Amino acid sequence: AQSVTQPDIHITVSEGASLELRCNYSYGATPYLFWYVQSPGQGLQLLLKYFSGDTLVQGIKGFEAEFKRSQSSFNLRKPSVHWSDAAEYFCASNTGGGNKLTFGTGTQLKVEL
Amino acid sequence: DGGITQSPKYLFRKEGQNVTLSCEQNLNHDAMYWYRQDPGQGLRLIYYSQIVNDFQKGDIAEGYSVSREKKESFPLTVTSAQKNPTAFYLCASMDGYTDTQYFGPGTRLTVL
Numbered sequence: 001a002q003s004v005t006q007p008d009i010h011i012t013v014s015e016g017a018s019l020e021l022r023c024n025y026s027y028g029a030t031p032y033l034f035w036y037v038q039s040p041g042q043g044l045q046l047l048l049k050y051f052s053g054d055t056l057v058q059g060i061k062g063f064e065a066e067f068k069r070s071q072s073s074f075n076l077r078k079p080s081v082h083w084s085d086a087a088e089y090f091c092a093s094n095t096g097g098g099n100k101l102t103f104g105t106g107t108q109l110k111v112e113l
Numbered sequence: 114d115g116g117i118t119q120s121p122k123y124l125f126r127k128e129g130q131n132v133t134l135s136c137e138q139n140l141n142h143d144a145m146y147w148y149r150q151d152p153g154q155g156l157r158l159i160y161y162s163q164i165v166n167d168f169q170k171g172d173i174a175e176g177y178s179v180s181r182e183k184k185e186s187f188p189l190t191v192t193s194a195q196k197n198p199t200a201f202y203l204c205a206s207m208d209g210y211t212d213t214q215y216f217g218p219g220t221r222l223t224v225l
Contacts, residue, residue, distance in 0.1 A: 009153070032212060043117075043203055043216040044156075051212070090155060099144060099212055100171065103155040 002027045004093050006104035013081050014112045021076040021107050023091030031093040033074040034101070035065055038088045047089075050074060061085070086111045116140070117217035119204050124222045126191070126198070134189045134220045136204030144207040145187040146214065149173060149200045156203060162187055191222060199224045 005024045013019055025031055032051050036044040048059025055067040065076045074091060091104040117138045126132045138145065144163045148156040158171030162181040176195025181187055191198045201221050205214040 034213070036216075041201075041219070041221070043119075043218040044205075046213060046215065049211075049213060092156075094212060099207055099214075100146075100158055100161060101156075101214055103157075105153060105155040 002031065002093060002095050002102050004091050004102050004104040006089075006091055006107050008107045009105070010108045010110065012110040012112060015083050016080050019076075019078045019081045019085070019109070021089050021091075021109070023074045023076065023104060024072050025074065025091075025093045026072065027093065027095050029095070030067075030069065031095040033065075033067060034092045034094070035059065035063070035074075035076050036090045036092065037061075038090065038106075040087075044090065047076070081109075081111055083111045083113055085109060117204060117206055117215060119202075119217040119220050121220060122218070124220055126222060126224050128224055129193045131190055131192050132222065134191070134202055134204075134222070136187045136189065136217060138185055138187075138204075138206040138217075140206055140208070140215070141184070142206035142215075143184070143209055145181070146205040146207070147171075147177075147179065147187070147189045148203045148205065150203060150219075151200050159189065159202075198222055 003026045034049045035047040038044050047063050050057050050067045088106045090106045092101045120135045146161040147159040160179040162168035178190045203219045204217040207214045
């Protein structure tokens with residue numbers, strides 16, 4: 001069965017510092033990959049997605065992610081974090097029938113001022 | 114303004130009661146999904162529907178039921194058979210052209 005792993009449960013960065021959130025997937029072929037962000041008590045907002053083609057994808061709010069097939073990874077990056085980026089981030093993949101999403105357990109980002 | 118609405122935002126239930134969570138979308142999407150979110154566990158799929166009058170069980174369907182009588186509506190009933198229903202419930206619909214799911218704001222259910 002496919003799975004998505006986010007190894008970091010919590011990450012703390014200083015405002016203005018760079019950020020990288022890790023995501024690994026397990027699937028034989030190339031899955032569709034997504035990053036979502038969730039503020040407390042809210043729904044999920046799509047940041048970016050990868051289906052095929054260019055392995056570096058740009059998203060909203062200055063985020064980008066790079067698909068690396070050799071490492072089965074799809075890490076999320078931002079060059080300079082803002083205090084408003086504090087939230088929970090979820091990586092997800094879509095490979096099954098019905099376009100079901102498999103989610104990682106999430107990474108909680110804290111931003112220190 | 115297109116989007117997905119869920120109501121109510123907060124819901125309290127006594128043990129032994131069934132409750133129904135509403136999910137409506139005006140995005141004209143065919144597929145809709147229900148997820149349950151618990152701290153530290155990510156999101157888990159309860160039920161999904163790819164078309165009106167059809168739906169399939171997800172990974173944790175026991176104790177839940179759904180219906181899909183209209184394209185824009187996909188209500189979820191949490192029955193008394195669900196042993197631990199306190200959670201945050203998220204509804205989503207999928208754009209069939211981009212295979213991308215979009216989420217509603219969620220309903221927090223608490224069993225008293």
